[in-house]
Each structure stands twice: as structure tokens, then as C-alpha cells.
Amino acid sequence: MPPFFKRLHRKKDGRELWLYSLTPEEASPLPELQEPFHPAPHLRYHPLRGEWVVYAAHRQGRTFLPPKEHCPLCPSQAGGFPTEIPFAAFQVAVFENRFPSFVEEAPPPPEGLPVPVEAALGRCEVVVYTPSHTGSLATLTEEERLLLAWVWRDRYQALYALPGVRFVMPFENRGEAVGVTLHHPHGQIYAYPFVPPVLERESQAFRERPVLLELFPHLGPYVVDEEEGFLAFVPPFARYPYEVWVAPRERRPGPWTFSEGEMAAFARLLGRVVARYDTLFGEPFPYVMVFHAAPLGEEATFHFHVEFYPPKRTRDRIKYLAGTELGAGTFVVDALPEETAKALREAL
Amino acid sequence: MPPFFKRLHRKKDGRELWLYSLTPEEASPLPELQEPFHPAPHLRYHPLRGEWVVYAAHRQGRTFLPPKEHCPLCPSQAGGFPTEIPFAAFQVAVFENRFPSFVEEAPPPPEGLPVPVEAALGRCEVVVYTPSHTGSLATLTEEERLLLAWVWRDRYQALYALPGVRFVMPFENRGEAVGVTLHHPHGQIYAYPFVPPVLERESQAFRERPVLLELFPHLGPYVVDEEEGFLAFVPPFARYPYEVWVAPRERRPGPWTFSEGEMAAFARLLGRVVARYDTLFGEPFPYVMVFHAAPLGEEATFHFHVEFYPPKRTRDRIKYLAGTELGAGTFVVDALPEETAKALREAL
The missing domain is CATH 3.30.428.10 (HIT-like)
Structure with a gap:
């Protein structure tokens, strides 16, 4: 219960x-x-x-x-x-x-x-x-x-x-x-x-291959933090300078399949990611956080993960989405994920 | 020449x-x-x-x-x-x-x-x-x-x-x-x-049907302004409250195929759309403006158009892209295109 x-x-x-x-x-x-x-x-x-x-x-x-x-x-x-x-x-x-x-x-x-x-x-x-x-x-x-x-x-x-x-x-x-x-x-x-467009594309990718399971063994320099069974990392293909994802190491379609121990590890890791953000610039760090769980019917292949999109590219500068991001769908990023992962890893 | x-x-x-x-x-x-x-x-x-x-x-x-x-x-x-x-x-x-x-x-x-x-x-x-x-x-x-x-x-x-x-x-x-x-x-x-993702999706839509040519006969309340051979309109499916598109009435893959007369009409209409924007709230109106011409190889079906994405939803309020827009790709809009088209039509 x-x-x-x-x-x-x-x-x-x-x-x-x-x-x-x-x-x-x-x-x-x-x-x-x-x-x-x-x-x-x-x-x-x-x-x-x-x-x-x-x-x-x-x-x-x-x-x-x-x-x-x-x-x-x-x-x-x-x-x-x-x-x-x-x-x-x-x-x-x-x-x-x-x-x-x-x-x-x-x-x-x-x-x-x-x-x-x-x-x-x-x-x-x-x-x-x-x-x-x-x-x-x-x-x-x-x-x-x-x-x-x-x-x-x-x-x-x-x-x-x-x-x-x-x-x-x-x-x-x-x-x-x-x-x-x-x-x-x-x-x-x-x-x-x-099924919204981003989830349609993610679902299709997961149907073709276990994208996150393939990525995890190579995440060394991108890992920000971890808990038993969970990883927090800057994706090597981040679209925002301080983007962080949190995901279970084994594939789970959504939190409704987590064990009690996984629930606790997930909650702790989410809290620590936000603590790292707030420590980074010494002030509350703005972000959009979204949970991507399996859409209906995708439970057999979708890998649950949380994505944080922070709008800051430096302490004082916002990354605005403009011509290429909004009009073409192609993101241009100023900071390398290897470097922002290191900054967040060292923030706590 | x-x-x-x-x-x-x-x-x-x-x-x-x-x-x-x-x-x-x-x-x-x-x-x-x-x-x-x-x-x-x-x-x-x-x-x-x-x-x-x-x-x-x-x-x-x-x-x-x-x-x-x-x-x-x-x-x-x-x-x-x-x-x-x-x-x-x-x-x-x-x-x-x-x-x-x-x-x-x-x-x-x-x-x-x-x-x-x-x-x-x-x-x-x-x-x-x-x-x-x-x-x-x-x-x-x-x-x-x-x-x-x-x-x-x-x-x-x-x-x-x-x-x-x-x-x-x-x-x-x-x-x-x-x-x-x-x-x-x-x-x-x-x-x-x-070919960036947005253009890939638009190209596919145009390969399947002449989306804009099918839309134009039904644009009555959405038209903001026009010039010989060109329309400026709020798309009935606008993702930003004051979104405006400018397009030739006949299909052209890009400005490189415009006649001299079309070049002049296009330039005049673009200028008047911006004049309408600046009149709307009595101050320079922020926007992202993108030209969507045919990507390489799509010249036979793609219909050139300009898209304006203004971030304002009222004089004093910005429409921020947040959870649903950035994380799911689904836009939520506060204003009806019929109404913003009317406001822009009456602005000059």
C-alpha cells in the first residue's frame, strides 16, 4: 500500500x-x-x-x-x-x-x-x-x-x-x-x-532502439549526480547550456512502476539537481522541468526521464529562443555539455 | 538584369x-x-x-x-x-x-x-x-x-x-x-x-497537398492586408497571439522566382505588416520573422511564406514558452486568430 x-x-x-x-x-x-x-x-x-x-x-x-x-x-x-x-x-x-x-x-x-x-x-x-x-x-x-x-x-x-x-x-x-x-x-x-509532437518523436526513437540504455555506459564526463538506480546528467546533445536529465538506469516506462526504493532515490536525486542549480549562481535558478513518461501504448519501449531546460546561459544572460530555434527547430548552444556538467558536478 | x-x-x-x-x-x-x-x-x-x-x-x-x-x-x-x-x-x-x-x-x-x-x-x-x-x-x-x-x-x-x-x-x-x-x-x-526539423515537416506537408492554396479561399476573417498577388494573414492555427504570415497567392518556391512586380509587392506588404505591428500598441513590436522557402529538392511543391512570431500576448505581457510548448511541442494560445487578425487589420 x-x-x-x-x-x-x-x-x-x-x-x-x-x-x-x-x-x-x-x-x-x-x-x-x-x-x-x-x-x-x-x-x-x-x-x-x-x-x-x-x-x-x-x-x-x-x-x-x-x-x-x-x-x-x-x-x-x-x-x-x-x-x-x-x-x-x-x-x-x-x-x-x-x-x-x-x-x-x-x-x-x-x-x-x-x-x-x-x-x-x-x-x-x-x-x-x-x-x-x-x-x-x-x-x-x-x-x-x-x-x-x-x-x-x-x-x-x-x-x-x-x-x-x-x-x-x-x-x-x-x-x-x-x-x-x-x-x-x-x-x-x-x-x-x-500524443504531443515531442513525445511522438521520442516514442519513435525508443521503438527503434533503447537510446538511453545505449548512452549510459558512455556518460562519464556528463554525469552530474547519481543515486542508487538513477543518473542525473547533461545530455551530450543538450539544447540548453545547463540542461539536465534525470533517468532510471534501467528502463522504466514511468514512475508508476518504480519500487518504493526507486521512489525515494528519484525524489532525492531531483532535489539534489535543483540544489546544484541554486548553488551554481548563488540564487534560485529558473527552469522548465518536464517529465517524459511513456505515452499510452508505448510502455514496452519508452524510457522515463525528466528534462530540465534552464534559460540561463551565464549568471546574467538568458538564452533566448529566436530565429533558428523557433523558425527552423535547430538549437544553437554556446556552452559545451562537458563543461556545464563539470560546473554542476562541482557546485555542491 | x-x-x-x-x-x-x-x-x-x-x-x-x-x-x-x-x-x-x-x-x-x-x-x-x-x-x-x-x-x-x-x-x-x-x-x-x-x-x-x-x-x-x-x-x-x-x-x-x-x-x-x-x-x-x-x-x-x-x-x-x-x-x-x-x-x-x-x-x-x-x-x-x-x-x-x-x-x-x-x-x-x-x-x-x-x-x-x-x-x-x-x-x-x-x-x-x-x-x-x-x-x-x-x-x-x-x-x-x-x-x-x-x-x-x-x-x-x-x-x-x-x-x-x-x-x-x-x-x-x-x-x-x-x-x-x-x-x-x-x-x-x-x-x-x-534540412532543419520544422522545414522537414513543412516539406512533407507540401508534398502531400498544397496546404496554403487550399487555405487561401477560406481566409476571409484572417486576412490582415494584401498586395497584388500576396496575402498577409493570421493563420487560423496561429501558435502566437499576433502571428502573421505573408505569402504569394500562387505557389512560388522562393523569392528567386518572383517577377519584378512580385518583388515590389512583397516588399511593400512586409513593410506594412511591420507598420501594423508598431501601430498596434504604439511602440516598436518585438518579433521573430523567418522566411520559409523551399529546401533543396523541394522546389516542385513547397510554397514560400514568411512567418512572424511576436512574443507579446498583450501590450504588457509576454507569451513565455514553457512546459507544454518546450517540453511537449504543444502550444497553448490565449487569443483567437479571428480577433488578433481584426485588431491588426484595423491598426492602420
């Missing part, structure tokens, strides 16, 4: 809120804001790139860098500002995004468009890592981080069970440099009704 | 500089800076995404937002600071990038890496639109913009003639929001030794 408790609270606007904890919690809910929740995203097909684009016009109004006292991800206080989480205490909270790109009850797409359209079926969730307004994957206690890893695993299982979902991706956008709109430590999960 | 003159000047460090003008120019060169020029980019293969990544470590030292009096793209002045262009006057200047991602004399790639490597053969050029330090495609005179269009056409022909070049892409990064390091109005051209 997994080492956590979970409790479902249905928010007044109909959204699900799950509270995960290491010990059972029974507190009664506090009053909630009840704002309208009628998201209406839809999909349009890009006929030249061969990919779906999501239109979620309701997102323009989303919360943008609120002051700390109005953080919607903090616990609510009796008599105080009602946050997204109507409880005075929690450990990890997961709720349906109020500004979703995919929803289970997506309305029919608009008619009469000159390209194929579809309903944006699926689900978008917010994962609040901790009740504390500050912190990161690096500053959580080992116990908190392990609980979070179990939450990801549980959400994978819940979301892949939804009808029509073909790919589930936990991710975290960290830092204003990547456009975060809320500073409270949190991530997101998207459950897509299609 | 094309309506321009061109003159080759070999810079002291060996790089080519081409001066394009409407009337012959004969001025003698002024003194030049002579800094070392030994670029050593190389390519590594990303085995999961199936794409080449360019390593150009020498680029870390490139010029970053210099003060106006040290702009390397301004004309040189006798007795003054030597710029990249050792002439006191010019109309349009094209020179080999001092920090190239591809070079004709690329050294052999490093040995012993755990992924395939190649020399980064090709060429990168800088196109200086005007001797004036300020301005844009919108503020050039009609005559200057037409000369610039002929320069692009001439560079297409020169670069596709280089051995090993498979795709040539003029582009412009405009505004600090997309990371420009020099404000002087200019663009760049990359000549790639492979």
Missing part, C-alpha cells in the same frame, strides 16, 4: 481538490471563493507543422504575480482571504486548474473553421508542493519530497485512467524568466487527448 | 562583405578592426528528438547591446571607431557573421563523443538593412525596402549555390524581448547543411 493518505474535496465551483498527506487529515473546509468556472478550450490543427494547437482564450484573465498575502496556493486562514485551498493546513494539494488548456467536459469546438478542430478533452491540474509560500524542490524535507513523488505517481495513474487521455505530463515552470505567474512552490500536470 | 549593384570587399580577417546599392559605389575602404576569426562550430545529433544541435562555444563572447557610438553595424567614420563596415556610406550591407553557427571551413568535429557528430558546414550572414542606426522594415523608404528584397533574393541564390547547403533561411530577431543583442536594423541569414 502506498505510504500516503489522500482525501477528495469537491470545490464549490465543481473542481476537484485532492489533499495528500503522510498522516490522515480530517479538518473541515473553510469558506471558498466561488468564481465562475466555464472553461471552453478547443483544438485546431496546424496543417504545415502537423500538430494540434490549443486555444484557451479564458486564460488571458489568469492570476499574475499576486502579492504574497493574496497567494492562491497558500493555505486559507479562518476569517482571511480564501485561497484555492480552503484548509488551514495541508501537505501536498492537487486541484483542477482554474485556467485549463484541457477539460473533461470540453464544449464542442467552433464550426466552420478552415482547418480540422477538436474538443480540448483532458485535464489540467496544479500541484502545490508545500503549504510554505517559499522554497523549492531543493528545500523540501526528504519526507516532503518523497510524498510529492508519490503524488506524481498517483496522479499519473488517475489521469491515464481518464477516457481519451493519451499522454500525461507533470511539469514545473520556475522563475519569472520562464514566465511563472505564481511564486509559491508548485508544478502542473497536463493530461493530453493526443 | 536585377535593379541593383553589388560590390565585394574582403575584410582583413578574411570574411566577405557585400555592399548592395541602387547606384554604383566606388568609395575606398576605411581602416578595419582586425580581430581573430577562427570559429569552430560543430554538430551533435539528438537521438531522441532526431535533430542536429549546433555547438558554437565561441559565441559566448559576442557583442551585447553596445552603446550607439560603438554600434558595429553603423558606417565607419574616417578617424572614428571602426565598425564591421569599413565604409563611410552604404545602402545595404551583408557580411559573414563574426560569431557563426555554420562556416564553410568548419573544422572536424570532436572525436569520441557518444552520439553522431558532424562539421557545422554552411554559412551565417548579417544583413544590415540601412546605414541608419534606428528604424525598421516599416520605416525604410519603398526604394530601400525593395533593394533589401533584392538582396535577400541574391543571397538565396548565392547561398544555395554553396556546396553542401540544403536550406537557407533569412530571419530577423527584433526587440530585447526576443534577445536581440544589436538594435541597428538588421537581419541574419543561416545556410544549413541539413
